[in-house]
Amino acid sequence: MKPASLALALAITLMVLANAALVPALRAFYDVGYSGRVSPQFVTYDPLSIEDMLATADRVGGRSVFWIGDSIVHGRSLPGGDSPRLLEIELQRRFGPDVHVYNAAMPAARTGDKYAVLLRILAHRPSFIVLELKYLEFSRAQVESLPFRYPYLNGVVAEDPAYADRYRDFARYVSTPLAPPTTPLRNELERRANAILSVVRFRTLLQDIAFSGDLFARMMGAAPDPPIVSRPSAPAAPANIGDPRSTPARDPSNFTPAYSSGPFDAFPNAGLFFADRSLEALERSGVPAVSYLAAINHSLVGSLAADERFRSNVSLVTQIVARHSVPFQIDDAVLPEDRFFLDTEHLTVEGHVAMVQRLLADNASVFQQALGR
Amino acid sequence: MLFASLDYLVFLPIVVTTYWLAPRRWRNLLLLVASYVFYMWFIPAYGLLIFALAVGNYLFGLWIARSSHPSRVLALGIALDLGVLAFFKYTNLLVTTAAGLLRAADWPTVNILLPLGISFFTFEFVHYIVDIRRGSVPIHDFTNFHLFASFFPSQIAGPIKRFQPFHAQLIRDRRFDVVLFEQGTWLIVRGLAKKVVLADHLGPIVASAFAPVGVPDTASAWIGIYAFALQIYFDFSGYTDIGRGSAQLLGFRLPENFMQPYFAVGFRDFWRRWHMSLSSWLRDYVYIPLGGSRRRPLRTAANLLATMTLGGMWHGAAWHFAVWGFFHGIGLVSEHLVTAVASAGRTFAASAIGRGVLALLTFHAVCAGWVLFRAPDLAGAERYLRALAGHGGNVVVPSGPVSFALGVYLVSVAAERFFPTVFGTVLGARAWPARAVAYAAIALATAILVPQTIERFIYFQF
Numbered sequence: 010m011k012p013a014s015l016a017l018a019l020a021i022t023l024m025v026l027a028n029a030a031l032v033p034a035l036r037a038f039y040d041v042g043y044s045g046r047v048s049p050q051f052v053t054y055d056p057l058s059i060e061d062m063l064a065t066a067d068r069v070g071g072r073s074v075f076w077i078g079d080s081i082v083h084g085r086s087l088p089g090g091d092s093p094r095l096l097e098i099e100l101q102r103r104f105g106p107d108v109h110v111y112n113a114a115m116p117a118a119r120t121g122d123k124y125a126v127l128l129r130i131l132a133h134r135p136s137f138i139v140l141e142l143k144y145l146e147f148s149r150a151q152v153e154s155l156p157f158r159y160p161y162l163n164g165v166v167a168e169d170p171a172y173a174d175r176y177r178d179f180a181r182y183v184s185t186p187l188a189p190p191t192t193p194l195r196n197e198l199e200r201r202a203n204a205i206l207s208v209v210r211f212r213t214l215l216q217d218i219a220f221s222g223d224l225f226a227r228m229m230g231a232a233p234d235p236p237i238v239s240r241p242s243a244p245a246a247p248a249n250i251g252d253p254r255s256t257p258a259r260d261p262s263n264f265t266p267a268y269s270s271g272p273f274d275a276f277p278n279a280g281l282f283f284a285d286r287s288l289e290a291l292e293r294s295g296v297p298a299v300s301y302l303a304a305i306n307h308s309l310v311g312s313l314a315a316d317e318r319f320r321s322n323v324s325l326v327t328q329i330v331a332r333h334s335v336p337f338q339i340d341d342a343v344l345p346e347d348r349f350f351l352d353t354e355h356l357t358v359e360g361h362v363a364m365v366q367r368l369l370a371d372n373a374s375v376f377q378q379a380l381g382r
Numbered sequence: 383m384l385f386a387s388l389d390y391l392v393f394l395p396i397v398v399t400t401y402w403l404a405p406r407r408w409r410n411l412l413l414l415v416a417s418y419v420f421y422m423w424f425i426p427a428y429g430l431l432i433f434a435l436a437v438g439n440y441l442f443g444l445w446i447a448r449s450s451h452p453s454r455v456l457a458l459g460i461a462l463d464l465g466v467l468a469f470f471k472y473t474n475l476l477v478t479t480a481a482g483l484l485r486a487a488d489w490p491t492v493n494i495l496l497p498l499g500i501s502f503f504t505f506e507f508v509h510y511i512v513d514i515r516r517g518s519v520p521i522h523d524f525t526n527f528h529l530f531a532s533f534f535p536s537q538i539a540g541p542i543k544r545f546q547p548f549h550a551q552l553i554r555d556r557r558f559d560v561v562l563f564e565q566g567t568w569l570i571v572r573g574l575a576k577k578v579v580l581a582d583h584l585g586p587i588v589a590s591a592f593a594p595v596g597v598p599d600t601a602s603a604w605i606g607i608y609a610f611a612l613q614i615y616f617d618f619s620g621y622t623d624i625g626r627g628s629a630q631l632l633g634f635r636l637p638e639n640f641m642q643p644y645f646a647v648g649f650r651d652f653w654r655r656w657h658m659s660l661s662s663w664l665r666d667y668v669y670i671p672l673g674g675s676r677r678r679p680l681r682t683a684a685n686l687l688a689t690m691t692l693g694g695m696w697h698g699a700a701w702h703f704a705v706w707g708f709f710h711g712i713g714l715v716s717e718h719l720v721t722a723v724a725s726a727g728r729t730f731a732a733s734a735i736g737r738g739v740l741a742l743l744t745f746h747a748v749c750a751g752w753v754l755f756r757a758p759d760l761a762g763a764e765r766y767l768r769a770l771a772g773h774g775g776n777v778v779v780p781s782g783p784v785s786f787a788l789g790v791y792l793v794s795v796a797a798e799r800f801f802p803t804v805f806g807t808v809l810g811a812r813a814w815p816a817r818a819v820a821y822a823a824i825a826l827a828t829a830i831l832v833p834q835t836i837e838r839f840i841y842f843q844f
Contacts, residue, residue, distance in 0.1 A: 011560050011561070012812070012814040013560040013561045013564035014564075015814045015815075015818070016564055016814035016815075016817045016818040017560075017563070017564055017567060017818070018818075019814070019819075019822075020821040020822045020825075023818065023819065023822035024822045024825060024826060027822070027826055160834040161834070163834075195388070198388045198389065198392060199388055202388055206829065208826055208829045208830060212830045212831070212832065215830050216830060216831070224831060225583040225782075225783050225833075227782075228780070228782030228786055229587075229782055229783060230782065
């Protein structure tokens with residue numbers, strides 16, 4: 010055999026071995042992949058987290074309810090249960106044990122990320138969808154700087170012809186590059202590449218392990234990411250919805266000035282656009298769904314509710330919602346008390362319980378129609 | 383199709399496998415079809431343009447060879463090629479410049495989308511018909527000519543091929559050569575690493591330094607210009623590596639385009655090392671026909687300035703590109719003058735220290751030229767040059783990735799210089815395990831460090 014053949018054969022063997030050994034090696038130390046619920050830290054790193062979740066739902070069978078949202082919904086670290094787990098308890102009690110609620114929320118997700126997840130989930134014909142939106146996503150300060158937190162999801166959104174039409178408008182206002190309009194074929198290629206090439210799939214995680222963050226961002230002076238906790242233990246699920254266990258310490262100092270940075274329509278607002286697209290996609294799919302604008306803690310954000318800009322911003326959101334038939338509620342009235350909040354927007358266990366109870370009460374007929382036998 | 387894309391990483395293995403499994407008589411046709419798929423991936427309609435130009439130039443080649451007035455036919459052929467190039471590339475510039483001069487603010491905006499690679503294949507067509515006029519035998523087989531015109535590894539950003547050596551490869555019996563295949567693989571791995579790991583991570587720094595709003599402080603301006611010098615080198619030479627490597631997987635050899643350009647001693651030497659296929663084209667088809675250096679010194683200087691200014695304009699339809707070309711022309715003319723007049727410094731220039739000093743000076747002169755190249759317009763270039771000279775603003779850019787890229791560049795140059803049998807073009811027989819480990823390590827590192835968004839190659843816009 011010629012040396013050139015040997016060199017190529019050895020190089021290919023080394024790459025195949027490295028690729029094959031990576032997933033077991035990572036699994037030995039970290040909670041990668043999806044097991045029961047989206048892992049709170051690895052959903053950030055793993056482009057296939059959502060795929061894993063859908064595969065789990067297919068495997069488990071029964072009737073699948075997906076709750077799409079951000080850290081407010083995610084609440085994974087709460088020992089008393091996050092909203093999806095509490096909802097599952099109640100839905101199973103009412104409609105049978107084959108109803109499974111999946112926590113499809115991703116910490117720090119923006120409306121664009123939620124829209125991308127929604128499109129993926131809708132392709133799997135779920136039984137029901139709960140879609141959470143929040144005020145902060147529609148404020149200028151957030152969307153101008155970064156419409157997507159989960160760049161690997163951009164491709165899904167970039168298939169949308171309406172996104173292609175607006176791409177240039179959005180791209181002008183962002184500091185990080187947006188995914189240019191793309192085709193389903195190219196996205197499928199990318200998905201398969203991630204599935205086959207684990208080095209590509211876990212590249213963000215590998216960089217975090219090796220360099221405490223993105224290598225080039227670190228070179229540019231970015232602070233190191235917090236250390237990755239090996240195998241975080243999932244808190245035990247509560248026995249029933251009225252079983253709030255201990256609650257983490259409240260953080261009343263967490264006030265985000267972005268809340269009052271409006272008005273929301275100061276530029277082609279990506280948050281409003283993606284909210285509109287999400288509700289339209291839900292409507293088109295015919296999948297039963299409810300949507301809501303998550304509550305904020307008015308005792309911490311001061312006189313915001315009375316602020317004219319804030320009120321006009323809320324009216325912009327309600328105008329969009331009014332165009333669609335998906336049931337929608339604004340949770341400010343639902344959670345009026347300070348004790349429901351950990352900070353300006355994240356909920357205590359009591360908050361999660363109250364939230365789920367009101368969601369069920371306000372949409373009882375929608376749930377009954379979709380999940381009742 | 384973009385070389386540094388998933389599409390291409392699927393496309394290339396399919397083409398290479400099908401190509402080597404296909405009967406020999408079908409291989410060129412198969413490559414032609416693959417080249418059209420590659421070219422039409424972005425905008426299918428432009429396939430018609432390259433087809434029409436290929437048919438036209440094929441017929442002009444035959445006509446020139448048989449005509450009793452070949453020079454007239456040649457002039458017609460060149461006018462056609464350059465006319466098409468001018469229409470697509472310079473109409474926007476001419477209209478906006480004319481509107482500016484005539485203060486006609488209400489003139490309609492013309493927005494013609496530039497077909498990818500048109501500057502490159504136009505130069506190949508011009509070379510073809512000129513060489514037929516000079517006595518070369520035209521290509522009679524249309525498929526072969528068509529493939530010369532559209533060969534996907536060099537189609538969009540070169541290297542600018544010469545038809546004689548390429549045609550010789552087209553008509554010979556190409557057998558699978560594992561050594562050529564390994565070299566090609568190495569070039570592709572290296573090219574991808576240059577593009578996605580280095581060039582694309584330098585891009586944001588360059589974009590911040592050259593942003594239309596704000597002026598960098600003096601230190602950041604220097605960081606920004608070093609970043610651009612490295613970015614454009616890694617981007618363009620990365621593209622060329624992938625193109626040449628892809629050709630080698632198919633049994634073809636394409637010309638070199640870069641030879642450690644930032645170690646050049648003087649402008650002449652720089653153009654012998656940077657975008658070599660373009661500089662030799664400009665020499666053969668513009669500079670020498672204008673009279674080259676055979677006339678009086680003043681005429682030679684004028685020829686150099688005209689050639690380099692045209693070369694600048696070829697890069698982009700904007701006046702700052704013309705000024706960039708003119709700047710290099712001035713550099714070449716000055717060098718001619720200095721070498722003709724100053725004999726005293728020759729000993730120093732020939733010494734190792736002298737060469738080092740001159741290389742450093744040349745690099746910085748080239749960097750000054752890159753300001754003209756990269757700035758959005760001449761006013762922007764002036765602002766940037768003032769920032770370099772100490773009149774900076776308050777935009778600050780980070781230096782970490784630039785130091786990293788510079789380190790990689792110097793290490794790779796040293797590796798090729800001191801370990802040519804392992805990493806250079808001469809592949810040593812006994813070093814195969816080291817090479818295998820290097821290929822695998824670089825490929826895996828590239829996969830891990832690939833940015834979320836891969837930018838188009840800089841030279842695609844030309």
